[in-house]
Amino acid sequence: MTQLILEQALNGLQFGLMLFLLAAGLTLVFGIMDMINLAHGSLYMVGAYLAAAVTQASGSFMVGIGTAMLVTALLGALLEVSLLRRLYARDHLAQVLATFALILIANEVVRMIWGAQPMLLNAPEALSGPVSLAGFFYPAYRLLLIGVGVLVAGLLYLLVSHTRLGMWVRAGASNREMTEALGVNVRLLFTAVFAAGAALCALAGAMLGPLLAVQVGMGESILILAFVVIVIGGIGSIRGALVGSLMVGLVDTLGRAALPSLLREFLSPEVASSLGPALASILIYVLMAAILFWRPEGLFPARG
Amino acid sequence: MGLYASSPRRRIAAAMTLVALLALPWLMQSLDQGFYVSLASRVLIFALAATSLNLVIGFGGMISFGHAAFFGAGAYTVAILAESGVVSAALAWPLALAVAALLALLIGAISLRTRGVYFIMITLAFAQMVFYLVVSLKSWGGDDGLLLLRRSTFGSLDLKDDTTFYFVVLATLALVLLALDRLAHSRFGRVIQSIRENETRMEALGYPVFSYKLVCFVIGGALAGLAGALLVNQSGLASPNLLHWMQSGTLMVMIVIGGVGSVFGGVVGAVLLLLCEEFFVEISPHWQIGLGLLLLAVVLWAPLGIAGLFGWGRSRE
């Protein structure tokens, strides 16, 4: 039983950390530029496709990931300079709609280039098996995902809290006008942050590709989860994104695993078996609504 | 922009469109193109759904990203009632409306405490809850949705007949549009539009802003429920995809293309979007690129939508 809980907790951690890769970029764009970017999920999809295509062509998963991050970052920067910049001053409705349009366009372009069928992306042979972990087996690749997630979280923490660039980013998230007044080149900062966020998207897409599937529409479902994460964590806060990701990852996975059997203790098996999965799947949204009810600006609001 | 004002010219245009739409089934039948009557019903139902969202977003200024929940609630109510033997439209449709209204009351009462982005996100979260709840409940069909094997019955009217059904849909939409036009010019309509313009000031003038917004939200939700009730009759399936957030997004696209805050904006947008879908899909499977570009262009250069381009939107100088 403890082994089951431990394994499920690891699964939740892995899921949460991958969400964090997406949420980190999203929360900064949202916080600094006050911009709702629905196309964030499309960058994740594009990153995954690039990784799959390059991995197939080059035969190396590492080359695939590297290229995908680089190209997606460039695409992100291009998108920011050419289009998104025009939307910062617009209302949220315009932002939602314009980036919704980008989702439609990105999906079709990917479909035109790579076809409607999912693309195959396999993890390196060495990682496709299990490793022994304190007495039980756990997939090596999932452990790698956890490692990468922890590493990125650590690097981001160092970058944001211990460098000048990070100071600007934090300043930008809490008060944009003031940062401009201090003489920071905010336009360049925005482009850089956006490109970095895009690179993290590509990383998440490439890493999750072998585990899930590289297919059109893969960005949409995970995008909503990323939004839930940043709203829970507080818009603009990296720390909030991390806490929110881990909360969502663990609550979702453990809820799915434990809730049905937990309900069986109190209710009849039939009621429990239909109610259990239903409750488990809405758990994170209940969590978000509850947090917004008590703390309408999330757990770690960046603006103050 | 400012407060909505309709001109006599616009009313004449609406009346003429209505006459043309009345003649449509006759024309299509004589061309042996009955399919298009059914398609037209579908388009008009989506026009109704988009119009209901336009009331919330365009007039009330509340950017709700969870409108699909009410649309789907109406559809599921009719399907669930039919499962248990209630097939009378006179009973099922008002109930669908009421269920959607109740849901909107619940969601609105909580969501309207938040502002801006948080409002967008919390309405989305609630819609997702409804979506996942329905998908998980096996007795409501789960992922498969609920089939409606027979259309509702409506007195002596035979709704199974596509043309009759079309006229019922057309009548419903026409009534709703008339009511919306009246509402836009009523005291209530002026209040919600002014709240959209300046909420703090309305509060300082002594309006219970929360109640007005909530009532507007509930009316919008109820009308979406009615649209859902009609749609499940048209298609014969209450599908969880009706509740999906992409559906909310599509309705938003319709009103933005058609014209936010214009009585006919939702109709124009729905007609344009669905007809494009119907015809361009045969030209190229990648027609959605075109839709995406059109949407981008509208957002960037014509924020008042098609209705705004032609000057049938809010009053201008």
Next chain:
Amino acid sequence: MRPTKCLFALATLLLLGTSVHAAEASRTSVKVGFLSTLSGPGAGLGIDIRDGFNLAVKQLNGKLGGLPAEVIVVDDQQKPEVAQQVAEKFMKKDKVDFMTGIVFSNIMLAVGQPVFDNKTFYISANAGPSQYAGEQCNPYFFNVAWQNDNLHEAVGKYVMDKGFKNVVLVAPNYPGGKDAMVGFKRFYKGKVSEEIYTKLGQLDYAAELAQIRSLKPDAVFFFLPGGMGINFVKQFVAAGLSSDTQLFAPGFSADEDVIKAVGAPMLGMFNSSHWAHDMENAENKRFVADFQKEYGRLPSLYASQGYDAAFLIDGAVRDVKGRLDDKEALRKALEAKHFKSVRGDFKFNRNHYPVQNYYLRVIGRDAQGRITNKTMGTVFTNHADAYVAQCKMK
């Protein structure tokens, strides 16, 4: 005012501009509405059915029953409401004579009734829901593949015969998935320690695999068509479960499309099928050879079903001499099955589902070193489905 009028005129023009048909008494062509899942995680299945169907039409020189064939192919995106709209268009606008292609039972059930009401024949090349085999059986529905339960019944019987004692079942939460579990348990009477229902289209099975690990079964039976099965097998092996637990699947989850994607981890997996690419008969040899030549890959069982569906239509149209409006005659011709299937022979039961043999296959390396299915033996001979008794059709 003018813009409204313009818009309406435009709409009318568009409506009129599309093809106009005149009803005709004796046909000069056959129209087939091919509605299938061609995008998303289930796309592989639909594409194979389509390619099989098209191959048959090509072999018949673009004709079905001697009449020029028009096959309209549309993607249902694996969404019931999209499928409904397409079906409505097929019936009311294109006025097709036959429909076929649907992969998933939930979509079949969403589309079926209106199609039957319209007296359009539906030839199922895959989906075989229990409803249409039993109480809701219909003169206008024919299935050239199997009833959903059948392949699972075959696995259940084999697992029972081999003496496995503790089994976990995994299937998606949709009609086909439920039929699978019922079918398996109809012939497996041992202990089932858990029935796990997953979301249709789910791709990450971490939680389910952890659950399986804690249950320690000696066999796992899973039915997860398309991309779902690919991910499940990969993750099952990656989690280290394959060393203690034997995997069983119906042919759907262990066919050439899945093998191509997963590769070596699938070696040694048992599965059931009513057809295999190594079956020795003239029709099958021609089919497999032509399919490989045309598409450069081994056909899957889906492809064989699509291929058979085309030949069933061909034989029936030929039999009624193109008088497609004589529905009664056409139905009799379909029931008589004027073609030889690539699976050897089968005949239609009175619910229009096949009565046929089911075989056990194992995944191994063939003479050329390719990983593929090898037929091991027969599990059922002339096996019918369990629902035919409830069908009131004569």
Next chain:
Amino acid sequence: MSERRTILLEVRDVSKHFGGIYALNGASLALESGEVHALIGPNGAGKTTLIHVLSGALTADAGQVIFNGNDLAWRAMHERVALGLARSYQITNLFSRLTVLDNVTMAVQSRVRDWGSSFSFWKPFSLDSAIVDEAQDLLDQVSLTGLAGRRACQLSHGEQRCLEVALVLATKPKLLLLDEPMAGMGPEESVRMVELIENLARRVTMLLVEHDMDAVFRLADRISVLVGGRVIASGAPAAIRADHEVRRAYLGDAQ
């Protein structure tokens, strides 16, 4: 001034802090019905915070506000307006995209006690001619009649301030909270505004927050001085002018 009047508004020991900083620190104040009461004090003394607390935009941490016999704690902004307490804004806060006339009709329409609530969905507003007539009247009073069809955003700053006053008046308040009505005005516009306020003073009690000392001493019946979140003196203009502590804390710096 010797006759005894009823107390319309009483502020008792109100405190409000943001983080560790006290904007109000036990402020007390009493307004008599019918008077023009000016509130002065150096920048950051807590004047605007007090207005916010009175109007309901902020909730006090401690203390009590009694208006016309009603305890205002927990009453929402719109309920306070219904009781007869209205405010104007320091920074112009209008319906900038609506016409001047629509701005005022929205304000007139808000009076539930005269017209009922606005939950009326069917009857066209154009039939409510009484509301429009009253709005026209109000525009007359603030001399904006000729501009009724313009959008609010097209008015000059001074005109917008006048419109602001018309909006507040339309709610027929018992007490008017005027937050720096002359802020940013040129000399000519200021003169017009002073005349307008003098005119109004006959009909409504006013709490006036203003920096323009000439205007304050000309308009006010009584003056309270707020320093460091506390009222240090209250009285007739002459008394305030003479008050030693006030001179030191505030006027001394100014003059």
